[in-house]
Amino acid sequence: MPEVTRRTFLKATGTAALACGISMKSLASPPALPLQSPFRVAVISDEISQDFDHACSVIANDFGLQWVELRGLWGKNISNLDDEDIAKANAILDKHKLRVTDLASPLFKVDWPGAPRSKYSPKADPTVKNYGADFAFKQQDEVLEKSIAIAHQFKTERIRCFDFWRLENQAPYREAINAKLLEAAEKAGKNGILLVLENEYECNTATGRESAKTLAAVQTPHLMLNWDPGNAVARGELDAFPAGFDLLPKDRIGHCHVKCAVSKPDTPSGFEWAAVGQGTPDWIAQFKALKKIRYHGAVSLETHWTGGGTPEASTRISWAGMKDALEKSGAILPGNVPGDWPKVDMQG
Numbered sequence: 297m298p299e300v301t302r303r304t305f306l307k308a309t310g311t312a313a314l315a316c317g318i319s320m321k322s323l324a325s326p327p328a329l330p331l332q333s334p335f336r337v338a339v340i341s342d343e344i345s346q347d348f349d350h351a352c353s354v355i356a357n358d359f360g361l362q363w364v365e366l367r368g369l370w371g372k373n374i375s376n377l378d379d380e381d382i383a384k385a386n387a388i389l390d391k392h393k394l395r396v397t398d399l400a401s402p403l404f405k406v407d408w409p410g411a412p413r414s415k416y417s418p419k420a421d422p423t424v425k426n427y428g429a430d431f432a433f434k435q436q437d438e439v440l441e442k443s444i445a446i447a448h449q450f451k452t453e454r455i456r457c458f459d460f461w462r463l464e465n466q467a468p469y470r471e472a473i474n475a476k477l478l479e480a481a482e483k484a485g486k487n488g489i490l491l492v493l494e495n496e497y498e499c500n501t502a503t504g505r506e507s508a509k510t511l512a513a514v515q516t517p518h519l520m521l522n523w524d525p526g527n528a529v530a531r532g533e534l535d536a537f538p539a540g541f542d543l544l545p546k547d548r549i550g551h552c553h554v555k556c557a558v559s560k561p562d563t564p565s566g567f568e569w570a571a572v573g574q575g576t577p578d579w580i581a582q583f584k585a586l587k588k589i590r591y592h593g594a595v596s597l598e599t600h601w602t603g604g605g606t607p608e609a610s611t612r613i614s615w616a617g618m619k620d621a622l623e624k625s626g627a628i629l630p631g632n633v634p635g636d637w638p639k640v641d642m643q644g
Contacts, residue, residue, distance in 0.1 A: 328357065328358060328359060328360030329360050330360050330361075330362055331359075331360045331361060331362075331619075331622075331628050332628060333622065333627055333628045334587060334590075334591075334592055334627065335583075335586070335591070335592065335593065335594065335595045335622075335627060336362075336363045336395075336397050336592075336593060336594040336595070336596075337361055337362075337363060337594075337595055337596075337622065337628070338355075338361060338363035338364055338365050338397045338594050338595070338596040338597070339351075339355050339359065339361065339364060339365065339596065339597040339599075339611065339615065340364075340365040340366075340367050340400060340596060340597065340598050340599075341355065341364050341365065341366060341367070341368075341369070342367050342368035342369070342607075343597065343598060343599040343600075343607060343610075343611050344607060344608050344611050345607065345608055346368060346369065346370055346371050347370070348369045348370060348384075348385055348388055349388045349391075351364075352364060352388050352389065352391075352392040352394055353392060354608065354611075354612075355392070355394065356392040356393060356394055357392070358612075359615055359619075361394070362393065362394060362395060363394065363395055363396070363397050363594060363596075364389070364394045364395070364396060364397065365396070365397045365398055365400055365594065365596045365598075366385075366396055366398075366399055366400060366450065367399075367400035369381065369385055373402060374399050374400065374401055374443075374446065375401055375402060375403075375431070375439050375442055375443055375446070377446060382446065382449050382450070385450075386449070386450065389450075395451070395452075396450040396451065396452040397452065397454065397551070397593075397594035397596055398447075398452055398454035398455060398456055398492060398551055398594065398596075399443055399446060399447050399450065399452060399454070399455045399456065400456045401439065401443045401455050401456055401457065402431060402439065402458075403436065403439050403440055403443060403455065403456070403457035403458065403480070403491075404436060404457050404458045404459055404460055404476070404477075404480070405458040405460070405461070405496070405499065406431060406432060406433045406436065406460060406461065407419065407433065407460065407461050408433070408460040408461070408463065408469050408472075408473060408500075409433050410469075411463055411466075411468075411469050412463065412464070414460075414461030414462050414463055414498075415462075415464075416461045416462050416498035416499075417461045436480075440455075440480055440483065440484070443455045444483075444484060444487045444489050447489055448487075448488075453488060453489055453490055454489070454490050454491075454492050454550060454551060455484065455489055455490070455491055455492070456491075456492050456493075456494050456522050456551065457477075457480065457491050457492070457493055457494070458493070458494055458496050458499045458501075459473055459477060459493060459499055459500045459501045459510065460473060460499060460500055461498060461499060461500075462497075462498055462499050462500050462502065463500060466500045470500075470513075473500060474510065474513045474514050477491075477493065477510075477514045477519060478514050478515075478516055478519070481514070481516045481518040481519035482516060482518060484518055485516070485517070485518030489518075490518055490519075490520060490550055491518060491519050491520070492519075492520050492521065492522040492550040492551040493507075493510065493511075493519060493520070493521055493522060494521075494522035494524055494527070494551075494553070495507045495521065495522070495523065495524050495527055495528055496524070496527055497527040497528070497530040497531040502527060502528065502530075502531035502533075503528040503531050503532075503533040503536065503540055504523075504525070504528050504533060504536050504537075504539070504540020504541055504542075504543055504544060505533065505540055505543055507521050507523070507540075507543075507544060508543040508544055508545070511544070511545055511548050512545075519548075520548045520549065520550025520551070521544065521548055521549050521550060521551075522550065522551040522552070522553060523541070523544065523549050523551070523552045523553070524552070524553040524555070524598070525537045525540065525541065525576075525577040525582060526553065526554070526555035526556050526557050526569075526575075526576075526577065526598075526600075527553070527555075527557075528540050529556075529557040529559070529567065529575075529576045529577060530557045530565075530566075530567045530569075532559075532566065532567075534559060534576060536576070536577055537577035537578060537581060537582045537585070538581070538585065541582070541585060546589040546591075549586075549589075549591060549593070550593055551593055551594050551596070552586065552591075552593065552594060552595045552596065553596055553597075553598040554572060554579065554595055554596060554597045554598065554618055555569065555572065555597070555598045555599060555600050555601070555614070556569070556570040556571065556572050556573070556574060556575030556576060556577070556579070556601070556617075557569055557570060557575050557576060558570045558574075558575040558576065559576075569600040569601040569602070570601055570603075571601050571603060571604075571610070571613050571614045571617050572597070572614040572615075572617035572618040572621065573614075573616075573617030573618070573620060573621060574617065579617075579618065579621035579625075580621045580624045580625045581625075583595070583621055583622055583625035583627045584625045584626070584627075586627075587625065587626065587627055595618075595622075595627075597611065597614060597615055597618050599611040599614045601613075601614060
């Protein structure tokens with residue numbers, strides 16, 4: 297009998313698997329078990345791929361997640377999806393048993409009218425990445441209305457927003473900006489929707505300290521914070537956690553983005569994105585703090601870092617760092633075994 301080597305065994309196994317319609321990847325890497333966590337652990341799908349079915353397959357089968365955040369699908373910004381796109385996307389979500397944490401809409405990521413044009417505006421700098429969104433200020437009410445309708449179609453109650461491209465001196469316009477946020481939040485609230493304002497390093501609310509001021513000024517239960525300490529670090533708040541976080545009203549944290557940055561004072565931007573676990577903030581400590589305040593909302597990976605070579609490869613590396621931080625913080629159970637976590641309301 298000829299000797300059966302490892303190579304011939306794998307070749308024969310692969311041939312048999314293909315004949316049965318099974319990929320070698322499925323033989324080598326069985327689907328991940330669903331993660332057990334007090335958080336809605338998610339990934340922004342287009343950080344993996346614009347191919348929404350493939351992105352959802354990675355999130356559900358390879359990462360073992362039950363939640364996804366929507367920003368761009370098939371090269372379209374979420375606010376540009378039509379009914380056919382939404383029906384197709386919902387079929388894919390059902391196929392992979394995924395729920396939507398929120399719509400990462402581009403609401404209010406525009407220049408404030410009457411103010412000097414921001415240097416972060418795509419109109420001033422065409423290299424600025426705006427994820428397929430191309431809306432003017434006069435279209436923002438329409439963006440909000442459409443986002444509310446799309447949120448209902450995706451059975452989510454949260455819509456991400458911003459507070460306009462960053463101004464060198466926002467003081468003369470801050471009161472009016474706050475009034476616009478309040479108006480939008482009240483309109484969203486009447487439709488059963490919560491706005492979550494992201495502290496975005498290119499927008500007027502960028503840090504933990506600025507987030508605390510904005511939330512204090514806009515008093516409504518329909519506006520909460522999309523806390524992104526990585527963005528705060530990018531804006532220069534290197535102590536975003538714990539100092540920036542400590543200033544936040546904890547009952548108004550409604551969403552959380554997970555990414556890392558490193559300070560690079562000698563570069564034009566002053567920072568670079570990093571894989572989760574390889575930069576600031578310390579996500580083990582941040583996850584512990586979120587657990588301590590009994591936060592049960594989303595912690596959504598927003599990779600941004602591109603050091604893996606491709607968006608998917610970079611996201612897989614960052615997900616490994618995020619999963620490690622979740623486990624070390626006690627926010628997922630070691631070995632991904634079932635646990636007695638508080639129930640997370642799947643409908644909101």
